[in-house]
Structure formats: structure tokens, C-alpha cells
Amino acid sequence: MSSTFIGMPSFPAAARQAVQDAQLRHNLRKATHTIRGKRGEVVGELDDWAELRDAGRAIKDRTLRHLDRYLEQLEEQATGAGATVHWAADAEEANAIVTRLVRATGEREVVKVKSMATQEIGLNEALAQAGITAYETDLAELIVQLSDDFPSHILVPAIHRNRAEIREIFARRMAEWGVPAPDGLGDDPRELAEAARVHLREKFLTAKVAVSGANFAVAETGSLVVLESEGNGRMCLTLPETLISVVGIEKLVPTWADLEVFMQLLPRSSTGERMNPYSSVWTGATPGDGPQDVHLVLLDNGRTDTLADRVGRQALRCIRCSACLNICPVYERSGGHSYGSVYPGPIGAVLTPQLRGVQGSMEASLPYASSLCGACYEVCPVAIDIPEILVHLRERVASGPGHAAERAAMAAAETVLGDHRLLHMAQRAASAARGAVPRRLPGPGAGWTDTRDIPDIPPRPFRDWWREHEKERARGGGSGDAGGRTEHEGGDR
Amino acid sequence: MRIALFITCVNDTLYPDTGRAVVRLLERLGHEVVFPEAQTCCGQMHYNTGYRRDAQRLAVRFVTTFAGTGADAVLAPSASCAAMIRDNYPRLAEEGSRLARATAELAPRVHDLSELLVDVLGVTDVGAYFPHTVTYHPTCHGLRLLGLGDRPYRLLREVRGLELKELPGAEECCGFGGTFAVKNPDVSAAMGSDKARGIASTGAEVVCAVDNSCLMHIGGTLRRERAGVKTVHLAEILASTEQEPARV
Numbered sequence: 001m002s003s004t005f006i007g008m009p010s011f012p013a014a015a016r017q018a019v020q021d022a023q024l025r026h027n028l029r030k031a032t033h034t035i036r037g038k039r040g041e042v043v044g045e046l047d048d049w050a051e052l053r054d055a056g057r058a059i060k061d062r063t064l065r066h067l068d069r070y071l072e073q074l075e076e077q078a079t080g081a082g083a084t085v086h087w088a089a090d091a092e093e094a095n096a097i098v099t100r101l102v103r104a105t106g107e108r109e110v111v112k113v114k115s116m117a118t119q120e121i122g123l124n125e126a127l128a129q130a131g132i133t134a135y136e137t138d139l140a141e142l143i144v145q146l147s148d149d150f151p152s153h154i155l156v157p158a159i160h161r162n163r164a165e166i167r168e169i170f171a172r173r174m175a176e177w178g179v180p181a182p183d184g185l186g187d188d189p190r191e192l193a194e195a196a197r198v199h200l201r202e203k204f205l206t207a208k209v210a211v212s213g214a215n216f217a218v219a220e221t222g223s224l225v226v227l228e229s230e231g232n233g234r235m236c237l238t239l240p241e242t243l244i245s246v247v248g249i250e251k252l253v254p255t256w257a258d259l260e261v262f263m264q265l266l267p268r269s270s271t272g273e274r275m276n277p278y279s280s281v282w283t284g285a286t287p288g289d290g291p292q293d294v295h296l297v298l299l300d301n302g303r304t305d306t307l308a309d310r311v312g313r314q315a316l317r318c319i320r321c322s323a324c325l326n327i328c329p330v331y332e333r334s335g336g337h338s339y340g341s342v343y344p345g346p347i348g349a350v351l352t353p354q355l356r357g358v359q360g361s362m363e364a365s366l367p368y369a370s371s372l373c374g375a376c377y378e379v380c381p382v383a384i385d386i387p388e389i390l391v392h393l394r395e396r397v398a399s400g401p402g403h404a405a406e407r408a409a410m411a412a413a414e415t416v417l418g419d420h421r422l423l424h425m426a427q428r429a430a431s432a433a434r435g436a437v438p439r440r441l442p443g444p445g446a447g448w449t450d451t452r453d454i455p456d457i458p459p460r461p462f463r464d465w466w467r468e469h470e471k472e473r474a475r476g477g478g479s480g481d482a483g484g485r486t487e488h489e490g491g492d493r
Numbered sequence: 494m495r496i497a498l499f500i501t502c503v504n505d506t507l508y509p510d511t512g513r514a515v516v517r518l519l520e521r522l523g524h525e526v527v528f529p530e531a532q533t534c535c536g537q538m539h540y541n542t543g544y545r546r547d548a549q550r551l552a553v554r555f556v557t558t559f560a561g562t563g564a565d566a567v568l569a570p571s572a573s574c575a576a577m578i579r580d581n582y583p584r585l586a587e588e589g590s591r592l593a594r595a596t597a598e599l600a601p602r603v604h605d606l607s608e609l610l611v612d613v614l615g616v617t618d619v620g621a622y623f624p625h626t627v628t629y630h631p632t633c634h635g636l637r638l639l640g641l642g643d644r645p646y647r648l649l650r651e652v653r654g655l656e657l658k659e660l661p662g663a664e665e666c667c668g669f670g671g672t673f674a675v676k677n678p679d680v681s682a683a684m685g686s687d688k689a690r691g692i693a694s695t696g697a698e699v700v701c702a703v704d705n706s707c708l709m710h711i712g713g714t715l716r717r718e719r720a721g722v723k724t725v726h727l728a729e730i731l732a733s734t735e736q737e738p739a740r741v
Contacts, residue, residue: 016679025683329666333683369677371670371684372541373633388584394543410539414547417502417534418554427506447678452685452713455507462505462512466528469516 008340010365015334032326038272057383059258060317070219077222081284083294091121113233114138115213117246119342137232146173152336154322163187210240214247220255223283227276243291250316265381269321302355311392317382324376346376350389367393427461495525497564501571502534508705514732531558537577556595567603572635575605607644623733624654628697632704658695669710685714693720
């Protein structure tokens with residue numbers, strides 16, 4: 001993954017800062033609720049959404065089951081159409097391939113259409129080390145690049161910025177990268193878009209090399225597909241002489257008929273649109289039309305390992321729509337940067353630890369970055385059971401180093417809960433000490449009592465009351481409830 | 494009908510009023526209630542925190558305890574515990590194991606209170622009286638795992654004296670999430686605070702839910718913020734009558 005993210009603090013620490021940033025929380029709440037509402041409306045228009053979702057899940061699962069075969073088919077078809085296919089096992093290999101290809105052109109600048117795969121492998125940094133400048137041309141990516149920032153959302157990488165901040169970034173930084181922002185730039189969205197258009201137009205007209213990702217790769221024809229809103233991607237895909245596409249091996253669909261399902265699922269789930277404004281498809285090279293030197297770099301970088309995991313592999317169905325981010329209450333408060341990766345939100349919390357492993361403290365903290373509320377699973381257009389994978393990854397983390405104390409505590413709790421007599425003794429001990437429980441707890445409980453009151457401990461547990469109730473019943477008495485209603489002090493808990 | 498109670502470890506230890514309300518309600522409706530004393534915990538905390546083996550042992554204990562009760566239904570007055578048994582026990586059980594067989598036999602009979610009343614016992618008017626304004630928080634596991642839908646609302650609408658207030662952002666998580674509240678205290682607190690604000694904005698005297706663990710989190714936040722809103726389990730509202738009104 002992007003070297004820019006490595007070294008981020010673990011999720012709880014990063015999220016603590018984000019939660020305290022009132023402007024950020026406001027920006028995120030406003031943006032996610034807007035997209036969430038739009039998505040809900042257009043999904044609600046389709047009677048067969050549930051069937052489409054099932055179809056999307058089934059197609060992806062079938063493709064992943066036979067991924068080797070479809071990848072070979074893709075390679076054969078793309079090669080036959082005039083593209084050159086490269087295989088990259090990891091980030092280092094992928095970066096080396098792209099660097100070599102750019103160097104071979106003699107160019108020192110490339111334009112890019114948004115590609116999470118290249119962010120995942122830190123391509124821009126690798127190219128910079130080789131003396132090559134990469135220009136992001138997606139509007140949000142441009143904002144992120146100009147401000148030396150990280151993306152914080154899959155669909156809207158600059159979601160954490162409002163337009164006043166964007167105006168300031170454009171005015172301050174555009175000149176360093178090319179055409180400067182116009183004097184007296186305001187923060188009207190139209191003005192900002194025009195400034196970006198003028199700035200980027202120069203890049204498109206001068207660049208000889210482009211780097212792209214792809215939303216889908218169609219095995220039967222060796223075609224790549226990019227769906228976008230701005231048209232900047234199409235400029236990158238058609239104007240330069242050399243096109244290098246870096247694509248994760250899970251982006252495959254077998255046929256055009258399969259693609260049709262995702263053409264419905266993706267726009268509705270991501271931007272809340274019935275159809276995205278630009279759908280670009282390219283197959284190899286076409287003499288006299290578009291880039292003549294076309295390369296496809298197929299990226300593994302942890303995906304085969306993920307595929308080997310029975311529960312975790314469903315994360316590879318992801319079509320990067322970001323519906324899970326926009327619904328997630330944790331993402332809404334913690335922001336995308338807290339996830340320490342180009343894949344934030346619920347999908348990032350399951351994808352990043354699988355692609356990178358759980359040895360790092362950031363990766364180990366991600367499976368816990370969820371309340372398991374299930375909203376992400378509900379909105380996922382390919383039915384990835386994210387809560388199930390989170391729990392599965394927690395098992396992996398909990399059995400590793402750094403969890404010895406928790407393991408011991410959980411084992412002790414299991415001992416008590418595994419025997420009703422021990423549980424009863426513990427309950428009676430708690431009731432006896434109920435007056436002595438401090439308002440502020442030490443250790444792990446401190447996080448609770450900092451902002452919440454702990455409940456009052458009742459004078460006796462239910463099971464004690466039940467025994468009396470049984471006796472009363474045996475004597476033919478009433479409910480055994482006499483006086484019972486007032487027993488639990490602090491009914492307002 | 495013979496109904497076995499799974500009171501849950503949290504209810505048993507911290508919220509015995511909920512268990513008592515369930516017994517009162519079901520006996521009032523003319524059903525036989527049993528409480529298998531060997532019961533402890535469904536294992537949800539262990540499962541959700543990544544301690545599968547511990548959770549498996551507790552699951553085996555649960556199905557063993559409840560298999561022999563001869564009950565027509567098992568009531569768990571906690572949506573998340575009912576969901577743990579129905580959704581997650583099959584995932585915990587190795588294929589063909591004793592746990593798998595016992596779960597397949599038992600799980601379909603495990604119900605949350607609103608499911609038991611509406612679907613199994615076929616009643617929405619339980620003769621309750623609760624003269625207060627109430628807002629309902631549909632806890633995540635009740636909403637998404639059990640799919641309780643409008644069952645709790647239907648029950649609340651039949652309660653005499655009760656005025657139901659709509660909760661803004663009802664479907665959003667309160668931020669409890671079991672050990673999430675301890676492992677990610679800042680995000681959890683922010684979610685709890687937003688939930689508390691939503692509840693306070695309704696002007697209701699009481700917020701009601703079908704899960705005491707969520708209510709513990711919400712109630713702890715409301716009390717710290719001195720919002721003046723009480724938390725009450727649905728069972729306590731439904732058990733409340735003119736003769737024996739619930740205290741709030």
C-alpha cells in the first residue's frame with residue numbers, strides 16, 4: 001500500500017483526533033448524508049435490486065473461484081488486441097514495471113486517471129524517486145495532491161475538505177504545478193471547477209504518457225472499463241501516446257453480459273446516479289486512434305493470499321462503490337485518514353489487514369474499528385458480509401502477540417460464565433459491593449466512564465428473585481412480586 | 494404455552510427488572526414460564542471480540558441447558574443475544590457437530606420479546622398502561638439481524654396512555670457495540686452523544702429498546718449529560734398496568 005500511509009497511528013488514536021475536529025465532522029456528516037440519501041432514492045426505484053445484488057455477488061464469486069482461468073483469458077485477449085500484459089506480485093514489482101515503461105518513453109511527466117491500485121502501491125512516490133512527476137487529473141485527487149494530503153474516501157477522496165479550503169489550496173499551490181489559479185478566485189463550485197479545468201487542460205494537451213486504473217476488466221475481450229463523472233479520465237485514456245493501466249486481479253468479470261449487472265449496481269451505489277456520466281472502454285491498441293502503446297499491469301499485492309481465506313475472500317468482491325463508507329457511523333466520526341490506507345471505512349477495515357497482514361499495530365486495530373451494527377452489509381451491492389469478516393479477522397488478531405492480557409481476561413470471564421454457580425457468586429459479590437463502585441473506573445473502563453455513567457448494580461440478580469417467585473408460586477401465591485418493584489434502586493439508570 | 498426464559502447475563506446481573514417484567518407479562522397472558530437455572534451467557538462478547546473457542550464452549554452450554562426444557566419457545570429479551578444464537582451459532586458450529594444439530598433444532602424457537610408476542614403468541618394489545626411519552630430506538634441487531642420491523646411499534650401503539658414520538662436517525666447505531674465502546678471509546682462516545690441528542694430532541698420522557706446493553710450505553714450518556722430522559726426496556730412498558738405501574 002501507499003508508503004504515504006504507513007506509520008499512521010493505530011485506529012483509536014487517529015480517530016480520537018478526528019472526533020475532536022468539529023469542522024471535519026461537519027464536512028463528513030453533510031457529505032455522507034447527502035450521498036446516502038441519493039443512493040437510497042435511486043436504489044428504491046428498482047424492484048429487482050435484491051436480485052441484482054444476488055447476481056453481483058454470484059458473478060464475483062464465480063469469477064474468483066476460477067480466477068486463474070479468467071486471468072489467462074484476459075491476457076490472451078488483451079495481447080491479441082495489441083496490449084502488453086505484465087504481472088506484478090507486489091507493490092515493488094508493479095512500481096518497477098511502470099517506472100521502466102515510462103522511462104522507455106523518455107518522458108518525465110505522466111497524467112493519471114484515478115486509480116486506487118496505484119495509490120495502494122505508492123506509485124507516485126516511486127515515480128518521483130525516478131525523477132518522473134505524476135499529475136492527478138481527477139478533481140478530488142488533484143485537491144489531495146496539491147495539498148500534500150491523503151485521500152480519505154473511495155469515491156470522494158477530498159470529502160474532508162469544504163469549498164473554502166479547496167479555494168485556498170488552489171490559490172496557494174496551483175502555480176507550483178502548472179497553470180496558476182486565476183486572480184481573485186472565489187469558492188463558488190463553478191469557479192473552482194473552471195480553475196481546475198484550465199489547470200488540467202494544459203496537462204492533457206502536453207502529456208505523452210498516461211497511467212490509469214480500471215473499474216472492471218472483461219476477460220472475454222480483454223477490455224478495460226473506467227466509469228467516471230468528469231471526463232478527465234477519458235482525456236487520459238485517449239490523448240496520450242502511451243497508456244499504462246494498473247489493475248488489481250480481482251477486477252475481472254468474465255463477460256459483457258456480466259458487466260451489465262455491475263453497470264447498474266455501481267453508479268447507484270456510489271454516486272446515487274442511475275448511470276455514471278462517462279463510461280470508457282478500451283481494448284488493446286487501435287491503429288491511428290488513441291494510445292498506440294498500451295500496457296496492462298495485473299497486480300496481486302496480497303490478493304491471492306486473501307483469496308485463500310474462506311471467510312475473508314468475499315472482500316475481493318468489492319467494486320469500490322463506497323456505499324459502506326457513506327452509511328458507516330464510525331467512518332462518519334473518524335474520517336477516512338484514521339484507517340491508515342487508501343481503502344477507508346468498513347471495506348478498508350477488512351481489506352487492509354488482509355492485503356497487508358495484521359502484524360502492524362494499525363492493521364491489527366482495524367478489525368475492531370466497527371460496532372458491528374451491520375449497516376455496511378445491508379447497503380453493500382455485492383453483499384460482502386463485512387461484520388462476519390471483521391469478527392473473523394479479530395480472531396486472527398486476538399490469537400497473536402499483544403493480546404495476552406485480553407486473552408487471560410476473556411478466559412477468566414468464560415470460566416465464570418461457563419458455570420452458573422460461579423456466575424451467581426460473582427453477581428452476589430457485585431451486589432454486596434454495589435455502594436463501593438467508583439464513578440470513574442481505572443484501566444480499560446476509563447474510556448467508558450470518561451463520557452458515560454456506569455449503571456447502578458442492583459441489590460440482587462434476577463435468579464435470586466426467580467427462586468422466591470418459584471416458592472411463592474408453589475405456595476399458590478401471586479406473582480411473588482410484592483415489594484419487588486421498588487427494589488431496584490435508581491430505576492432511571 | 495410453555496416458554497423458557499433466557500434472561501441473558503447482562504439482564505440477570507444488571508437489569509433484573511427486565512426479567513421480572515417478562516415473567517409478569519407472560520404469566521399475565523396465561524403462559525407457563527420456566528427459567529433453567531444452569532443458564533449463563535450466549536457467548537456473544539467472546540465471539541464478537543475474536544475468542545471463538547470460548548464462544549463455542551458457551552454455545553454448547555447454552556444449547557445443552559435449553560434443549561431439555563421441553564419448552565415450545567425460548568424467549569431472550571435481548572435482540573443481540575437472540576441474533577447471536579440464530580445467526581452466529583451456525584457459524585460457530587463445525588459441520589455435523591453436536592452443536593450444529595442442537596442449534597438447528599433450537600434456534601428456530603428462540604425469539605426476541607416482540608417476535609414472541611406478535612408472531613408466536615399472536616398478540617399486540619397486551620393490556621398495558623404506561624402514561625408517558627416514549628421514543629423507540631431500534632437497536633442494530635433487532636433492526637438488521639432479527640429484522641423486527643414494525644413489531645415493537647405495533648406493541649407500543651396498543652399501550653394505553655403511551656404517546657409515541659418518532660426518533661430522528663433511529664436506524665443509526667448508538668455506538669455501544671460490546672467491546673467497541675471500550676476499544677474505541679472516542680468514536681463510541683461521539684456516536685452515543687449524537688444518539689442522546691436525537692433522543693432529547695423528541696421531547697420524550699422515556700427511550701425504549703429491546704436490548705439493555707444498548708440502553709446501558711445510551712442511559713449512561715443521557716445521565717452524564719443530564720438530559721432527564723429515562724431508559725426502559727420494552728418488556729417493562731408492556732408489563733406495566735394501572736394496578737402495578739412501572740416506575741420511571
